[in-house]
Amino acid sequence: MPTQDTRTATPTRAHRTRSARDWVSTEPGAWAIVLFPSLAAWVASGPTWTSTWLVALWALCYCVQFTAARLCKSHMRARYALPTLVYAAALAAAGVPFVILHPGILIWAPLYVVLCALSLLSSWLRRERSLWANLCAVLAASTMAIVIVPFGSKYAATSASATDHFPTHFPNAHDAAMFTGLGIEIAAGFALALFGSVLFVKTMIRERGSRVYLHASWTYHALLVAVGYLDDWAYMVLALLLLARAVALPLIARRRKVPAKVVGITETIASLLMLILIPVGA
Incomplete structure (x- = not known):
């Protein structure tokens, strides 16, 4: 017969497990989809401190996305708010300096805003397993290869003007270095x-x-x-x-x-x- 201690310990362990899952994605397949295109581009283009920084930022973006998706799926339950806010703050702290140094990367912002909005909408509608939601995830992850490669050692010198300055018009010779x-x-x-x-x-x-x-x-x-x-x-x-x-x-x-x-x-x-x-x- 369970004692009072075991009866209280079991809910505590369950609470800790649930709390950990609120902060960490438990789907290895999702991590592979998100990170493998970026890692492939990071290695193939020649790793640099800047490209490593960008890959880390992308991993943080995923942390924000999956916690925000849970928040949307639950229709704003308080349980999921803290992980979302903490990851968003960490992304801002690590990402704003990158944008200041390489503002040209903001050319990708419209695409990712749309993909993120569609992803969160699918979670709100509880259609995150739908074909269109999966396609958004695939496009977001795959496109990161194009974003990362110009920051690699093989391309950094020729693409500096494209990644360090706002493009005045698009496309031009400098912008082409980003593609x-x-x-x-x-x-x-x-x-x-x-x-x-x-x-x-x-x-x-x-x-x-x-x-x-x-x-x-x-x-x-x-x-x-x-x-x-x-x-x-x-x-x-x-x-x-x-x-x-x-x-x-x-x-x-x-x-x-x-x-x-x-x-x-x-x-x-x-x-x-x-x-x-x-x-x-x-």
């Missing part, structure tokens, strides 16, 4: 691959049994193989591996239940393959 071929290719590679992951996961969990989603996923991944074949061997290898898992696991799921944990592990491996092969292809 490097490497950044665009990494961003496009991740956007295409990650959207395939969105379709695949839906065929395994929320849209399991849907022939429409299954055929859409298979068709999309087959097109990725064709694109990879036309572009680079690394992309083709990645696309073939992604196609194999998009076909095999749903077929296995028809005969036996595939736990969500297995899907998560599969996607972790797929994300690591993206992190390795997309920069190689770029």
